[in-house]
Amino acid sequence: MSNQAFIELENVQKVYGQGGKNPYMALSDVTLSINEGELVSIVGPSGCGKSTLLMILSGLTSHEGGTVRVGNETTSFDATRDVGMVFQQALLLNWRTILDNVLLPAEILQMPMKPARERARELLDLVGLSGHENKYPKQLSGGQRQRVAIARALIHDPKLIMMDEPFGALDALTREKMNLELLRIWEASGKTILFVTHGISEAVLLGSRIAVMTSGPARMAAAIDVDLPYPRTLDMKTHEAFGAYTRQVYGLLGM
Numbered sequence: 001m002s003n004q005a006f007i008e009l010e011n012v013q014k015v016y017g018q019g020g021k022n023p024y025m026a027l028s029d030v031t032l033s034i035n036e037g038e039l040v041s042i043v044g045p046s047g048c049g050k051s052t053l054l055m056i057l058s059g060l061t062s063h064e065g066g067t068v069r070v071g072n073e074t075t076s077f078d079a080t081r082d083v084g085m086v087f088q089q090a091l092l093l094n095w096r097t098i099l100d101n102v103l104l105p106a107e108i109l110q111m112p113m114k115p116a117r118e119r120a121r122e123l124l125d126l127v128g129l130s131g132h133e134n135k136y137p138k139q140l141s142g143g144q145r146q147r148v149a150i151a152r153a154l155i156h157d158p159k160l161i162m163m164d165e166p167f168g169a170l171d172a173l174t175r176e177k178m179n180l181e182l183l184r185i186w187e188a189s190g191k192t193i194l195f196v197t198h199g200i201s202e203a204v205l206l207g208s209r210i211a212v213m214t215s216g217p218a219r220m221a222a223a224i225d226v227d228l229p230y231p232r233t234l235d236m237k238t239h240e241a242f243g244a245y246t247r248q249v250y251g252l253l254g255m
């Protein structure tokens with residue numbers, strides 16, 4: 001593995017509608033570096049540019065100022081193949097089975113289907129859904145559908161997984177269970193994960209680091225190292241150190 005960070009953002013700026021009547025500065029100054037295999041939580045108020053940042057990294061939108069580098073001297077990065085995304089809604093195709101939903105990116109990227117099918121079964125096992133391969137999305141709970149979305153994000157073995165409020169639509173208990181599942185999947189897969197959330201305790205529970213963004217104008221306020229041991233457990237939320245991290249984040253957000 002390279003000593004060079006996997007993602008390097010320096011003074012990144014994003015202006016929507018540049019050159020038009022109403023340009024809007026969605027990001028004014030974002031500087032952050034992320035190593036391979038890190039799970040970084042990104043927290044910040046609504047509208048502070050979290051999704052914009054993910055879109056820049058996935059090559060879906062441009063940036064106007066600063067520099068963005070993804071990949072390093074030992075690990076190349078091609079945004080069209082090396083990104084897996086998970087959104088707040090699972091966005092499954094109702095007419096396709098669970099297995100065929102997981103296979104969708106493999107089809108789009110024209111991967112050889114026989115090994116992809118095998119890999120899809122392994123991933124469904126990894127996310128705790130073996131035995132559900134031939135069901136349809138409507139037969140699954142919200143939490144199960146998000147597990148399918150995670151398996152789908154992993155099928156093409158991307159180097160970077162970006163998750164945008166993936167558990168925001170789940171009830172509190174399912175969300176906590178999914179947090180633990182995600183930690184297990186992260187440790188098993190070794191992937192670099194960026195995890196956007198509004199939940200401060202979720203950010204602390206998951207992240208090896210927390211990038212705190214503030215708005216007006218949107219910028220990166222701080223990146224906090226979270227020195228809590230892995231595997232993380234829910235009872236850590238009652239520990240003094242956990243409380244200290246959440247207080248620090250609330251403080252940075254001015255709350």
Ligand SMILES: Nc1ncnc2c1ncn2[C@@H]1O[C@H](COP(=O)(O)OP(=O)(O)OP(=O)(O)O)[C@@H](O)[C@H]1O
Nearest residue numbers: 016017024026044045046047048049050051052053
């Ligand atoms: N295509 C666009 N054109 C103009 N403005 C946009 C566009 N997309 C986003 N914005 C604006 O940029 C700002 C940042 O949006 P973004 O979706 O990145 O924020 P966010 O932090 O992800 O918000 P939330 O937490 O509510 O999802 C918002 O004020 C939004 O209105």
